[in-house]
Amino acid sequence: MPDIQLRNLTKRFGSLTAVDGIDLNAEHGEMLTLLGPSGCGKTTTLRMVAGLETPDEGTIHIGEAVAFDGSKGIDVPAERRNLGMVFQSYAIWPHMTVFENVSYPLRMRSRPKKEINERVGNVLKLVGLDGMEDKSATKLSGGQQQRVALARSLVFEPRLLLLDEPLSNLDAKLREHMRVELRVMQKRLGVTALYVTHDQEEALTLSDRLIVMNQGAIEQIGTPREVYECPATRFVAEFMGKANLLDLDGKPEALDGGGFAVLLPGFNGTQTLRLGKEAIRTNSGDGAHCLFIRPEKIRIAAPGAETAAGEAMHALRGKVRARTYVGDHYEYLVAINEGMDLRVTAGLDEQWAEGAEVELIIAGKDMFLYA
Amino acid sequence: MSTVPRSSPDGLGADMAADRFDLRAVVPFRVPPVVFYYLLTAVMVILVLYPVGVLFTASVFSGQPGRWGNFTLEGYRGWLAAFDLIPILVNSIIFASARLAIGLVFSLLFAWAVARTDVPFRRTMTILIPIPFFTPDLLTGISWLMLGNPQNGLINQFATYLFGVKGPVIDLYGWFGLIFHSSLSTIAFMFLMLAAFFHTMDSSYEEASVTLGASKYRTVFTITFPMLSPAIIGVSILVFASGLDSFENPLLFGNPGGVYVFANEIYRMLNFRHPPQYNAATALSVILILITFSLVFLQWKKLGSRQFTVISGKGYKPNRFKLPRPVAWGIFAIFAVYFLLATVIPLTQIVAASFFKIFGVYKLDHLTLENWAAVLDDELAMSGLKNTILFSTAAATATVVIGGLIGYIRVRTRHWLGPMLELLAWTPWTLPGIVLGLAFLWAWALPPEPFNLYGTALVIILGFIVKGLPLGAATMQAAIRQVSPELEESSRVHGGSWLATMRLIIVPLLRKGIFASFVIVFALSARDLTIPLLLYRGGTETLTVAMLYYYEEGITTTLAVIAVIQLVLVFGLLGLERLTRGRQVPDED
Ligand SMILES: Nc1ncnc2c1ncn2[C@@H]1O[C@H](COP(=O)(O)OP(=O)(O)O)[C@@H](O)[C@H]1O
Ligand SMILES: [Mg+2]
Numbered sequence: 001m002p003d004i005q006l007r008n009l010t011k012r013f014g015s016l017t018a019v020d021g022i023d024l025n026a027e028h029g030e031m032l033t034l035l036g037p038s039g040c041g042k043t044t045t046l047r048m049v050a051g052l053e054t055p056d057e058g059t060i061h062i063g064e065a066v067a068f069d070g071s072k073g074i075d076v077p078a079e080r081r082n083l084g085m086v087f088q089s090y091a092i093w094p095h096m097t098v099f100e101n102v103s104y105p106l107r108m109r110s111r112p113k114k115e116i117n118e119r120v121g122n123v124l125k126l127v128g129l130d131g132m133e134d135k136s137a138t139k140l141s142g143g144q145q146q147r148v149a150l151a152r153s154l155v156f157e158p159r160l161l162l163l164d165e166p167l168s169n170l171d172a173k174l175r176e177h178m179r180v181e182l183r184v185m186q187k188r189l190g191v192t193a194l195y196v197t198h199d200q201e202e203a204l205t206l207s208d209r210l211i212v213m214n215q216g217a218i219e220q221i222g223t224p225r226e227v228y229e230c231p232a233t234r235f236v237a238e239f240m241g242k243a244n245l246l247d248l249d250g251k252p253e254a255l256d257g258g259g260f261a262v263l264l265p266g267f268n269g270t271q272t273l274r275l276g277k278e279a280i281r282t283n284s285g286d287g288a289h290c291l292f293i294r295p296e297k298i299r300i301a302a303p304g305a306e307t308a309a310g311e312a313m314h315a316l317r318g319k320v321r322a323r324t325y326v327g328d329h330y331e332y333l334v335a336i337n338e339g340m341d342l343r344v345t346a347g348l349d350e351q352w353a354e355g356a357e358v359e360l361i362i363a364g365k366d367m368f369l370y371a
Numbered sequence: 372m373s374t375v376p377r378s379s380p381d382g383l384g385a386d387m388a389a390d391r392f393d394l395r396a397v398v399p400f401r402v403p404p405v406v407f408y409y410l411l412t413a414v415m416v417i418l419v420l421y422p423v424g425v426l427f428t429a430s431v432f433s434g435q436p437g438r439w440g441n442f443t444l445e446g447y448r449g450w451l452a453a454f455d456l457i458p459i460l461v462n463s464i465i466f467a468s469a470r471l472a473i474g475l476v477f478s479l480l481f482a483w484a485v486a487r488t489d490v491p492f493r494r495t496m497t498i499l500i501p502i503p504f505f506t507p508d509l510l511t512g513i514s515w516l517m518l519g520n521p522q523n524g525l526i527n528q529f530a531t532y533l534f535g536v537k538g539p540v541i542d543l544y545g546w547f548g549l550i551f552h553s554s555l556s557t558i559a560f561m562f563l564m565l566a567a568f569f570h571t572m573d574s575s576y577e578e579a580s581v582t583l584g585a586s587k588y589r590t591v592f593t594i595t596f597p598m599l600s601p602a603i604i605g606v607s608i609l610v611f612a613s614g615l616d617s618f619e620n621p622l623l624f625g626n627p628g629g630v631y632v633f634a635n636e637i638y639r640m641l642n643f644r645h646p647p648q649y650n651a652a653t654a655l656s657v658i659l660i661l662i663t664f665s666l667v668f669l670q671w672k673k674l675g676s677r678q679f680t681v682i683s684g685k686g687y688k689p690n691r692f693k694l695p696r697p698v699a700w701g702i703f704a705i706f707a708v709y710f711l712l713a714t715v716i717p718l719t720q721i722v723a724a725s726f727f728k729i730f731g732v733y734k735l736d737h738l739t740l741e742n743w744a745a746v747l748d749d750e751l752a753m754s755g756l757k758n759t760i761l762f763s764t765a766a767a768t769a770t771v772v773i774g775g776l777i778g779y780i781r782v783r784t785r786h787w788l789g790p791m792l793e794l795l796a797w798t799p800w801t802l803p804g805i806v807l808g809l810a811f812l813w814a815w816a817l818p819p820e821p822f823n824l825y826g827t828a829l830v831i832i833l834g835f836i837v838k839g840l841p842l843g844a845a846t847m848q849a850a851i852r853q854v855s856p857e858l859e860e861s862s863r864v865h866g867g868s869w870l871a872t873m874r875l876i877i878v879p880l881l882r883k884g885i886f887a888s889f890v891i892v893f894a895l896s897a898r899d900l901t902i903p904l905l906l907y908r909g910g911t912e913t914l915t916v917a918m919l920y921y922y923e924e925g926i927t928t929t930l931a932v933i934a935v936i937q938l939v940l941v942f943g944l945l946g947l948e949r950l951t952r953g954r955q956v957p958d959e960d
Contacts, residue, residue, distance in 0.1 A: 052860050078863040091861035095879045104875075108866030152865060162864075 001064060003028050003160055003192040004049065009058035011044050018044045020216035021058065026160075026192055031183065033195045035203040036213035037239065042196040043088075045213075046162050049194060050085050051078030063159060079108070083160040084153030084191075088168060090145045092137045092152075098124070099133040101148055105156040123155045126185065143174050150182075154189065161186070161193040167202065179205055200240050204228060212236045229294075232281060234370035237292045244298075244342045245370075246291040252280075252369060262291060262369065265337040266317055273314050273367065281368045289369050295343040297366035300332065300352055301359045314367070316360045318342065320352045334360060408788045411776055415795040418837055422814035423660070423802070429813045430653040436816035437825060446654030456658070463632040466549060466621070467614030471607055473554040477709065478561035479603070483591065484702045486569035488692045491699060496706050497566065503713040504559035505945055507898035508619040509915055510934045512552055513922050514717035516623060517724065519543035525720075545628025553620040555713035560613075561606055568602040569595075587692050608670035612663045616803035618901050623922075633659045634805045634901075641809070641905070653813070656806040664801040671797075718938070724931035742928040752933050754910065755917035759940070762828065762903075762913065763896035766835030770843035770892040771885050773836070778848035783856060796844035799837045804901030807834060812905050826908035834902035839892030846891060850884020883951065890948040894941050914940075 002025035011019040019041040026032040034042040047053040049060060051067065054075060060068040062083070067076045084105070093101055099120055106116045124130045127147040140148065146166060153161055166182070167175045183206050186193050197203050203210045204224040212219045212227060212235075220232035231237035238245065252260035252275075260280065262273040273291075303317065318336040332344040332352065342360065352358055430447070434440025450456040484490040485497050503511065518525045521539035530536040543551070580590040596603065621635035631639065633655065640652035694702075724730055728737040746752045777796055781789040799807065811834050815824035824830040858880065862872040878885070900915040907916055914937045921930035 050860075050864050052864065078860070079866050079868055081864075082866070083864065085861065085864040087857045087861055089855055089857050091855065091857040093858060093861075093876060093880070104862070104867070105865040108868075108871060152861075156866070 001028075002026055002061075003030075003063055004032075004194065005059075005061035006045075006049070007059045007061075009045065009048060009060065010056050011041070011048060011053060012056050017216050019048070019055075022213075022216075022218050024211060024218065024221065026194055028192055029187075029190045030208045031186055031193045031195060031206055033197060033203040033207035033210040034213055035197055035200060035210050035239075036219075038198050040213045041216040042198070042213055043164055046085075046164055046194060046196050049160075050083065050162055051076060051081050082156075082158055083162060084156070084158040085162040086146075086149045086153050086164065086166040088165045090149040090166075090169070092140070092145050092148050094138045096137055097133065098129065098135050098137060098140070098148055101137055102151045102155055104152060109156060119155050120151075123151045126154070127151045142169055142171075143178070146170060146178065150185075154185075154191070157189070157191075159192060161191045163193060163195045165197055166195075168197070168199070175202075182206065204240075212239065214239075229366075230281075231292070231368065234281075234290065234292070237368070237370065242295050242343060244291075244293045244295060246293075246340065246342070248289045248291060248369075252289060260369070262289075264291075264316065265340065267319070267337060268317065271316055271336070273316075275364055275367055275369070279364070279368050281370050289371060292368045292370060293342065293362055293366060295331070295345045297362060298342065298344045299361040300334070300344055300346050300350070301361050303357050303359050314362050314364060316342075316362070318358060318360055320354050320356045320358055323352065323354060334358060336360070404784075405786065407776075408780055408784075408786055408792075411773070411780070412788055412792060412795070414773070415777075415792060418833060419795050419798050419840070422807070422810035422837075423798075425814040425817060426653060426660075426806070426810035427657055430650070430657045433650050435647065435649040436812045440650075443650065446650035447658075449651050450654060450658065456655075459631060459633060459636050459655075462630060463615055466553075466617075466630075466632050467611045469550045470553050470557050470614050470617075471611050473550070474557035474561045474610055475603075475607060477554075477558045477705070478565055479596070480702065481558070481562050481706060481709075482565040482569045483595065484694075484706075486566055487595065488694050488702075489699065490694060490702050492703060496703075499710055499714070500706070501559045501563045503556045504563055505894065505941065506556075506714070506718065507900075507915070507937065507941070508553070508556055508617075509623070509898070509900050509918060510721065510937065511555070511713070511717040512619055512623040513918070513930065513934065514721040514724075515548070515552055516543055517730070517927060518716070518720060519548065520627075543624060545624065545630055548628070549620055549624035549630055552624060553614070553617060555709075557610060557614075558709065559713065561610055564606045564609075565599075565602065568599050605670050608666055612666040612670065612801075615659060615663055615666075618803070618805050634803060637805050637809065638904075652809060656803075656809050659803055660801065660806055663803060667801045721931050721934045721938075724927060725935045728928075730927040730931075742932050746929055746932040746936075749929060751912060751917045751920065752914075752929065752936075755912050755914040755933070756936060758828070758831075758911060759897050759914040759937070762832050762835055763893045765832045766839060766896045767843075767889045767892040769832070769836050770839045771847065771888050774840065774844035774847035774888055775851070775881070775885070777844050778851040781848055782851045793844070793848070796840045800841040802837075804838065804899065805905070807838060808902045808905030811837075811902070826906075826911070828911045831903050831906050831911055831913070834906060835892070835896035835899065838899060838902060839895050842895065843888045843892040846888040847881075847884055850881050850888070853884075854880045886951060887948055890944050893944055897937065897941050 004024070004026040006022060006024050008021045008023060009019055010017065010021045022045065024032075034045060036042055044053060048055050048068070049062075055068055055070065057070060058068075059066065059070075062081060065076070066072070066074050067081055068074060093104075096104075102123060103116050103120050106119060111119075120133070121130070124132065127150050129144065129147050129151065132144070137145070137148065146169070149166070163182075167178055170178060179202060195203075195206060197206075207224055209221060209223055210227055211221045214235050220227055220236045222230075222232075227236060228240050231240060234245070237243050246264070248262060248264070250263060252262045255261050255274065258277045260275050260277065262275060264271045264273065300320075301315075316336050318334040320332055321335045321341060322333040324331045326345075329345050329347055330351070332346060333341045334344055335341050344360065346352075429439070431442055431444060432439045433443045433445065481496065481500055485493045485500075490496070516524070519527070519541045521527065521542040521544060524539065524541065524543070526541050527536075527539040530540040542548070580594045581587060585593060615633055617632075618634040618638070621630065621632045622638065625631060625635050626639075637652045637655050637659070640648040640655065723733060725742055726738055726740070727733055728739045728741065774796065777789075777792045780786060781793050802810070811830055812825075815830045815833075817823070824833070854877070859872055859876055862876045863869075867875065897913075898915065899913075900919065903911070903913040903916050904919065907913065912920075914933055918930055918933050918937070921927075921933065
């Protein structure tokens with residue numbers, strides 16, 4: 001039984017459909033991330049799960065129970081959904097001390113005093129704020145506020161933790177540190193977490209699975225590796241990390257045996273790539289097509305290396321246009337034709353001079369075609 | 372799971388989850404919040420629109436409160452056909468314009484000097500100039516009349532005694548006194564409104580002008596004032612409208628001098644005519660509402676609700692103009708004279724009068740507490756004190772609640788009733804006090820028992836609520852705007868019920884706003900004369916009614932004691948509010 005089940009969840013604000021009929025499951029103990037550009041409906045989705053926003057359509061199950069089902073008139077109020085939430089602004093109550101903030105969920109559940117003290121003590125230790133109980137919330141740094149918010153959402157050991165861009169207000173260094181801590185803590189407590197972020201690096205490092213959203217709809221659900229390496233749509237390909245997207249003039253030609261031939265222009269005439277049909281990531285074979293390759297999936301070799309590349313590999317010819325040193329690697333711009341550049345990342349061992357003629361070696365499984 | 376530092380080996384967490392969240396826990400029927408919005412709107416309509424509607428209707432009926440009488444246009448015809456309206460209108464315009472002109476000159480001078488120049492003691496000035504706005508006009512007016520009435524005003528008595536002058540040297544009855552005294556509080560009010568704008572204006576515009584070769588003084592007129600002109604015009608319209616609204620000054624200074632403007636004319640129709648001319652008074656009230664409504668509407672369009680911008684504690688430091696010392700001290704001297712006339716003289720005089728046996732004979736051996744002791748035994752004064760505290764507290768509390776709800780709906784929801792409610796809370800701003808009193812008189816004498824509130828304490832409290840709503844609700848709304856909604860949502864998500872969230876989060880976070888709003892409405896109510904004057908019956912008189920009674924009876928010593936009590940009441944609370952709010956004056960540079 002998944003811990004969260006959303007079915008056809010929809011929310012409209014006037015004429016704007018903020019969340020457009022999404023379906024998802026979060027398994028027990030999983031860190032599930034909602035990723036997408038600002039305004040794509042992540043927060044709205046999270047707020048509907050929390051009970052802070054009433055969906056227009058669809059159902060929400062939390063564990064075995066129905067939390068929302070419009071057609072049955074069920075709408076469990078937020079305070080009865082028994083979940084923890086970390087808000088983007090942290091929402092630490094400024095008129096309370098750290099202890100009062102963190103103990104609030106327990107006090108609302110009328111737990112005995114002894115238990116409250118014990119649990120608050122433990123959870124503060126967990127987030128590294130032990131001894132800070134009596135500090136006024138207004139005297140906390142951003143990082144401390146973030147920890148208090150986390151402690152407050154964990155202290156009553158909810159089955160489910162919702163986090164809305166919890167790291168976005170921290171400076172870069174602290175953010176990276178907390179990213180790791182958050183993941184460790186979540187796994188240790190075994191809590192199911194729904195995590196919202198617009199930062200793809202954060203999503204990749206934190207999640208068990210991630211969901212890429214765009215304009216209120218889900219583009220792809222998968223493990224970070226699946227999403228990064230095999231983007232389901234052109235949007236995901238562009239949104240996640242660096243990508244080469246080459247617009248193709250014509251349609252790929254179907255080959256015997258189910259493959260496709262993709263024709264690219266080149267300095268010495270047309271170059272052909274033969275791809276399996278699994279490279280086609282779109283339903284319709286029509287329309288303008290574009291070829292997607294990650295810069296780090298391309299290897300630069302001397303001309304003539306094609307034969308050595310092996311069967312599953314493909315080669316394109318090009319000229320090095322620019323080389324940039326980025327510390328731990330080089331970034332090259334290699335033109336395969338006038339006005340058609342590919343970005344390539346390569347190690348520091350080999351250097352290719354600007355203007356050098358090179359061969360780009362790419363595995364067939366690393367190339368995709370999108371409409 | 373073994374490393375989890377949880378305190379509950381017994382799996383308490385799971386228990387909590389189970390008993391807090393299962394299907395049976397779902398409340399089967401919840402009243403949708405919208406129902407409360409409609410209820411609140413209904414309350415507001417009854418409070419604000421109903422009396423105005425009755426007043427409009429009553430203006431074409433010949434009866435009196437409690438009895439409609441026959442349909443008639445006589446009320447309007449009397450004013451319009453006989454041209455009786457003309458002198459009232461002309462007088463009102465002269466009065467409102469003169470007061471505005473004087474107010475404008477001095478408030479601009481003070482606001483500019485305090486905010487943009489290095490005039491000495493500007494911090495002190497910023498605190499002292501607004502005081503006359505908070506001292507009730509009824510009180511300072513009576514005090515000035517004790518000094519300057521032509522028969523036995525102290526100034527005139529001294530002049531006769533010291534220099535043998537025959538006849539009065541000063542006569543505050545009539546135009547001079549009317550304009551003189553009402554200008555004093557107008558300057559304070561306008562300063563209060565304008566100083567904020569002067570303070571927040573970016574000084575780089577002025578510096579640019581000076582860099583380009585304009586003199587400092589030219590810059591004031593070519594840059595500073597024009598840049599602030601929307602604010603200045605907006606405030607001016609407001610002050611002009613409130614000139615038409617003003618009742619105490621025309622009553623105290625105008626009546627004996629035969630100067631009648633709208634407010635005291637309406638009162639004259641009701642109180643000095645036998646039988647009272649309800650029809651004429653009501654028609655005149657409607658005419659006045661139409662005028663003030665258009666003016667305030669104009670002002671609203673010009674300024675929006677920015678007029679409530681208070682000086683924030685932000686450490687914004689304008690670059691100050693260095694004034695030549697004689698000019699700087701000249702401005703300070705003008706302030707000193709103003710402060711003397713507007714605050715020191717009237718307040719000293721009234722406090723002194725409360726401690727001397729015979730009014731005006733300020734010899735040390737006449738010093739006494741008898742006046743105070745007498746007031747403690749005075750039924751009218753004591754009942755007035757009790758009622759003022761009671762009514763003002765009730766009204767302030769109710770206004771905070773209503774204003775808070777309106778502010779909440781306006782700020783936190785997108786429901787269409789939000790703007791409606793805000794507008795309703797604003798409407799009384801366009802209703803002069805005397806008109807509001809008359810409208811309430813009509814409206815609440817009309818319904819059958821038990822809704823007939825004629826002559827009850829409740830009707831006065833309702834009047835205070837309506838009068839306090841514009842400022843009270845705006846203050847609450849501003850406070851609510853400053854509290855992030857996530858602070859409430861966080862409470863809900865973590866298990867706080869609606870009530871717990873209200874009690875533990877919302878109210879504590881709003882306490883400053885609640886207190887400020889309470890104090891404002893309390894002060895406005897405690898100093899209000901018009902509403903209780905028209906609505907009181909034996910037993911529901913307020914301090915202001917008692918004050919006017921003793922003034923008209925000429926019992927000056929008792930009057931002075933009551934005035935001091937009222938002063939302490941209003942200023943005590945205001946002081947308290949200021950203390951809790953912390954420093955409000957921008958940092959000195
Ligand atoms: N209360 C609201 N009223 C109207 N529009 C809203 C409201 N909340 C969110 N939206 C709109 O819905 C869309 C999705 O918002 P949100 O879920 O906050 O996006 P994200 O969290 O992905 O940045 C945005 O276009 C936003 O402007
Ligand atoms: Mg968001």
